[in-house]
Amino acid sequence: xxxxxxxxxxxxxxxxxxxxxxxxxxxxxxxxxxxxxxxxxxxxxxxxxxxxxxxxxxxxxxxxxxxxxxxxxxxxxxxxxxxxxxxxxxxxxxxxxxxxxxxxxxxxxxxxxxxxxxxxxxxxxxxxxxxxxxxxxxxxxxxxxxxxxxxxxxxxxxxxxxxxxxxxxxxxxxxxxxxxxxxxxxxxxxxxxxxxxxxxxxxxxxxxxxxxxxxxxxxxxxxxxxxxxxxxxxxxxxxxxxxxxxxxxxxx
Numbered sequence: 125x126x127x128x129x130x131x132x133x134x135x136x137x138x139x140x141x142x143x144x145x146x147x148x149x150x151x152x153x154x155x156x157x158x159x160x161x162x163x164x165x166x167x168x169x170x171x172x173x174x175x176x177x178x179x180x181x182x183x184x185x186x187x188x189x190x191x192x193x194x195x196x197x198x199x200x201x202x203x204x205x206x207x208x209x210x211x212x213x214x215x216x217x218x219x220x221x222x223x224x225x226x227x228x229x230x231x232x233x234x235x236x237x238x239x240x241x242x243x244x245x246x247x248x249x250x251x252x253x254x255x256x257x258x259x260x261x262x263x264x265x266x267x268x269x270x271x272x273x274x275x276x277x278x279x280x281x282x283x284x285x286x287x288x289x290x291x292x293x294x295x296x297x298x299x300x301x302x303x304x305x306x307x308x309x310x311x312x313x314x315x316x317x318x319x320x321x322x323x324x325x326x327x328x329x330x331x332x333x334x335x336x337x338x339x340x341x342x343x344x345x346x347x348x349x350x351x352x353x354x355x356x357x358x359x360x361x362x363x364x365x366x367x368x369x370x371x372x373x374x375x376x
Contacts, residue, residue, distance in 0.1 A: 133277035148250030160196040164203025166273035180210040184236035186219035190349030211286035220324040225258035243357040314338040319367040322348040
């Protein structure tokens with residue numbers, strides 16, 4: 125691998141940021157650029173301990189539209205390419221989590237990380253990590269190894285880096301979903317109110333509905349990670365207020 129020496133990162137990491145199915149906390153409190161860098165290195169280190177990944181590996185990286193996501197993604201990728209000189213990082217840009225999982229399989233990658241805090245409020249951000257086949261890394265399935273590697277903070281010093289390439293798979297994702305939707309004349313009579321909630325649904329899912337030839341009424345379409353209209357969590361009744369009112373008003 126052409127490595128020389130070791131480097132030690134002495135960073136205080138709260139073990140509580142490691143959740144059941146992701147790494148997540150407040151920004152810039154416990155999720156920082158250095159956290160993202162260490163996630164990248166520890167994640168690749170974990171994958172490299174899999175004997176089946178002996179050759180060059182490909183990893184998909186994406187993010188949501190939160191204000192902190194671009195800088196966190198940049199440091200995540202830097203950690204990845206500094207951990208493995210033979211790694212190719214495929215940056216697919218903005219993506220919903222399902223679109224990210226599709227990309228891992230569609231591009232036949234060895235794993236992927238998306239920078240997102242899912243339904244949490246704007247103060248949060250984090251990382252969803254996957255292995256080949258978009259299999260989730262979780263507590264009891266790899267998360268402990270990544271946590272221990274990050275807390276230990278000892279990594280080899282590379283003398284060269286992996287590479288990053290850009291790939292836009294949004295059209296492929298939309299075509300895949302549309303190929304599995306069987307619209308008919310009855311579908312065209314639908315009147316649907318779609319509350320994007322200023323989230324990533326406005327990037328992909330909305331484009332799918334637009335092609336189904338139904339009557340579509342859209343709320344809060346533009347992705348905005350500060351969530352100016354309501355929180356992203358649809359389980360909370362207060363976040364459904366505008367949607368319910370619009371459905372009644374339009375007889376949708």
